[in-house]
Amino acid sequence: MIHDTNDAIPHQLIHDALERVISSREIVNSDRKKRFLQFIVKETLAGNADRIKAYTIAIDVFNRDSSFDPISDPVVRIEAGRLRRCLEHYYLAEGAADRLQIIIPKGSYVPQFVMREVAAPTLLRALDDDKQSTSERLPEIVPAEAEFSQAPVAATSSYQPPGTAPSRVPLLKRPRLLAGLCSLLAILTIALAGTTLFQRYQVSVSSRAVPSQVPTLMVLPFENDSSDPAQNMFAKGVTEEVIGALILFKNILVLGADTSFQFRTETALRDAVPNVPIDYVLKGSIDRTEGQIQVNAALLRAADHQYLWSGSFRKDFTSKSMLDLRRDIATQVALILVQPHGVIDKAELQNTVGRPSESLTSYECVLRTREYWRQPNAEMHKQVRTCLERAVRIDPDYADAWAALAFIYTDEARIDFNPSAERPDPTLTALEIARRAVALAPDSPLPLQALGIAHWLRREPALSIAAYEQARVLNPHDSDILADLGRAYSLTGDWEKGIPLIREAFDRNPAQPTWYRLFIALYHYVNGQYAEALAQAQKIGTPNLVYTHVVLAMIYGQTGDRDNADYEVDEILRLYPNFGDKAVFEFERRNIDPAIISRMLDGLRKAGLDMDPDREVANEKD
Known part of the structure; x- marks a missing residue:
C-alpha cells in the first residue's frame, strides 16, 4: 500500500525507517547518499x-551555486x-523484513512510503523455517547458534576442522577483534595528532572483513583526453561507476571513491599513508570524437x-545514453578484472604455482578452490581440502574460507572425491559450515553459494534456489x-529460467568452467535436438567426471552411433563400475525432474548401459 504524507502513517515510523536505511551497509559510508535521502x-x-526539484536538491544537498x-x-x-x-538492494537483502519501504519513483525525486502488509518471502525466513525442521532432525549436530545472523559476527558451531581444539581463539588469531582494536588505536592517534587524513582513508576501507592477504585495488580517476572540458563530469562518473561495479566482488578490496579523488595517484596516497597496502592500480581515460x-x-x-591488462570500449554517445554507457562499461571492466577466473584471479594464482599447500595464505587457498572448480579432479580436491582446513584454523573468521571448504566437502558426496570416515554425511557438515560462513559475512555471495550447493545435495531444492537468488541480489x-x-532451475525442469542464466554466464565470462555446458547439452537432448546437444557436450572438457560421459552416451544412444556409444559406456563403468544399478538414485538425489530422468535413462539404455530393471523413477508414470 503506497501512502502520501496525508495518509495516516506515523511520522516516527517513517523516521525510524529512514534511520535503518542510512545506517545500512548500502549507504552508511556515503555521506552524499545519506544527505540526499x-x-x-x-x-x-x-x-x-x-x-x-533537481535545482533545490543540487543547492541544498550538493552545495551547487545559484547558477546550477x-x-x-x-x-x-x-x-x-x-x-x-x-x-x-537494501530492501531485497538487509531490509527484506522491514514493514515500511521508502521508494523513489523513476521520473520523480519525491519519495513514497509503502507499508508491506506481509513481509516478502526471503531467504532469511526460509532458513528460519529450515532451522526448525533441521533442529528437529539433528538437535545435537546443528545447534541454533550456527544459523544465520543479520550482524556479521562469528557463529558458534559444533563443527571443528580436523586438528582444531574447541578452545578460545587467541587474540592474535582473531583478525576481526584485532582489526577493531587497531582501528580504535588509529582513531586515538588521529585525535592526538589533530588530523583527519588517516581517518578519511580508514573510512574507505573499514568494511574489510577478510584476512589481510586479500589484494587491494586502487582506481585512479579516469582522465579526460578530449578537448571538451564538459567531459570532466563524464570521466568522474565513469570512475565512480567502475568502483561501484568492482566493490560488488568480495575477492578483492577496492579503495573507495573518496580515496581516489582525494589522492588521485598511488604515489600521493602512499606519501600520505605510508603503510597503505596497494597491490593493483587501475587507470583509464576517456575521449569523445564524432x-x-x-x-x-x-x-x-x-x-x-x-601492465597485466588493457582494453578499449567504444560506443555511440548521446546525452540520453550517458548513464547506461557508464554503467555498461564499468560492468565490463569489473567482469574482466575481478570476477572468478578473471585477470586478477589469474595473476594471484600465478604467484602460487609450485608452492606446497602448507605455504599458502588463507586467501590463496580460496584461490586454489576456484581453480579446482574449473577442472575438478580427486588429487587437487585432496590438496585444496588440506589447505582450507588449515586456513579456517588460522583465520576462523574468514567467511570465504569456510564457504570454500563447504564446496570441497560437498564433492565428497557429489562426485565421491576422497570420502572421509570423519564425515559419514559430508553434506550435513557442508551445510553446517556454510551457515557459519553466512553468519560471518551475510553480505558476501560466496557463503550463500556454498549454502545453495549444500541444500541442493540434501534434496532441498527450494532452499538451494533461495540461497542462489540471494547471492545474485548481492552480486548480479x-x-x-x-x-x-541456472543449473538448479534447469535440473528441476524450469528450462525457461535456467538456460538463459547459464548462457548469460558464458556471455559474461568466456573463462566460465566448461562443465556448465553439460546442462545446456541436457536441455537440447530433452528437446530432441541431438546435434546441438552433441556440440555442447563435446565442449565440456572434464574427462574424469562421469557425467561428461553419461551425457555423451545418452546422445550417441539416441543417434545410433554405436562405436562412440560403446566407448562412452566403457568410460562410465571405468569411473563408476556399478553406475547402471545406481543411475536412478544418482539422478534423483540431484533433484532432477522425473520427466528428465526418464529421457536420460532411455538414452543410456539405447547406448547399451545395463540398467537395474527393478529401479523405477519416482512419479515416472504421473
Missing part, C-alpha cells in the same frame, strides 16, 4: 514535496539513480608497474552465481 524524506514529511543548470550538470539524476538502486565515446583502461601491478554480475542458479 534525508533531505527528500524530511521535506516530504514537512509538506514541501513541491520543493523537491540541471540540463548541463546531471549530478542529481545520476545520484538519484544510484540511490534508487541502493534502496532496491558522436562516439572511447574509454581506455589498464590494470597494473603496483609492485613493478607491469558474478558468472558463477548465474551458472549455479
Whole structure:
C-alpha cells in the first residue's frame, strides 16, 4: 500500500525507517547518499514535496551555486539513480523484513512510503523455517547458534576442522577483534595528532572483513583526453561507476571513491599513508570524437608497474545514453578484472604455482578452490581440502574460507572425491559450515553459494534456489552465481529460467568452467535436438567426471552411433563400475525432474548401459 504524507502513517515510523536505511551497509559510508535521502524524506514529511526539484536538491544537498543548470550538470539524476538502486538492494537483502519501504519513483525525486502488509518471502525466513525442521532432525549436530545472523559476527558451531581444539581463539588469531582494536588505536592517534587524513582513508576501507592477504585495488580517476572540458563530469562518473561495479566482488578490496579523488595517484596516497597496502592500480581515460565515446583502461601491478591488462570500449554517445554507457562499461571492466577466473584471479594464482599447500595464505587457498572448480579432479580436491582446513584454523573468521571448504566437502558426496570416515554425511557438515560462513559475512555471495550447493545435495531444492537468488541480489554480475542458479532451475525442469542464466554466464565470462555446458547439452537432448546437444557436450572438457560421459552416451544412444556409444559406456563403468544399478538414485538425489530422468535413462539404455530393471523413477508414470 503506497501512502502520501496525508495518509495516516506515523511520522516516527517513517523516521525510524529512514534511520535503518542510512545506517545500512548500502549507504552508511556515503555521506552524499545519506544527505540526499534525508533531505527528500524530511521535506516530504514537512509538506514541501513541491520543493523537491533537481535545482533545490543540487543547492541544498550538493552545495551547487545559484547558477546550477540541471540540463548541463546531471549530478542529481545520476545520484538519484544510484540511490534508487541502493534502496532496491537494501530492501531485497538487509531490509527484506522491514514493514515500511521508502521508494523513489523513476521520473520523480519525491519519495513514497509503502507499508508491506506481509513481509516478502526471503531467504532469511526460509532458513528460519529450515532451522526448525533441521533442529528437529539433528538437535545435537546443528545447534541454533550456527544459523544465520543479520550482524556479521562469528557463529558458534559444533563443527571443528580436523586438528582444531574447541578452545578460545587467541587474540592474535582473531583478525576481526584485532582489526577493531587497531582501528580504535588509529582513531586515538588521529585525535592526538589533530588530523583527519588517516581517518578519511580508514573510512574507505573499514568494511574489510577478510584476512589481510586479500589484494587491494586502487582506481585512479579516469582522465579526460578530449578537448571538451564538459567531459570532466563524464570521466568522474565513469570512475565512480567502475568502483561501484568492482566493490560488488568480495575477492578483492577496492579503495573507495573518496580515496581516489582525494589522492588521485598511488604515489600521493602512499606519501600520505605510508603503510597503505596497494597491490593493483587501475587507470583509464576517456575521449569523445564524432558522436562516439572511447574509454581506455589498464590494470597494473603496483609492485613493478607491469601492465597485466588493457582494453578499449567504444560506443555511440548521446546525452540520453550517458548513464547506461557508464554503467555498461564499468560492468565490463569489473567482469574482466575481478570476477572468478578473471585477470586478477589469474595473476594471484600465478604467484602460487609450485608452492606446497602448507605455504599458502588463507586467501590463496580460496584461490586454489576456484581453480579446482574449473577442472575438478580427486588429487587437487585432496590438496585444496588440506589447505582450507588449515586456513579456517588460522583465520576462523574468514567467511570465504569456510564457504570454500563447504564446496570441497560437498564433492565428497557429489562426485565421491576422497570420502572421509570423519564425515559419514559430508553434506550435513557442508551445510553446517556454510551457515557459519553466512553468519560471518551475510553480505558476501560466496557463503550463500556454498549454502545453495549444500541444500541442493540434501534434496532441498527450494532452499538451494533461495540461497542462489540471494547471492545474485548481492552480486548480479558474478558468472558463477548465474551458472549455479541456472543449473538448479534447469535440473528441476524450469528450462525457461535456467538456460538463459547459464548462457548469460558464458556471455559474461568466456573463462566460465566448461562443465556448465553439460546442462545446456541436457536441455537440447530433452528437446530432441541431438546435434546441438552433441556440440555442447563435446565442449565440456572434464574427462574424469562421469557425467561428461553419461551425457555423451545418452546422445550417441539416441543417434545410433554405436562405436562412440560403446566407448562412452566403457568410460562410465571405468569411473563408476556399478553406475547402471545406481543411475536412478544418482539422478534423483540431484533433484532432477522425473520427466528428465526418464529421457536420460532411455538414452543410456539405447547406448547399451545395463540398467537395474527393478529401479523405477519416482512419479515416472504421473
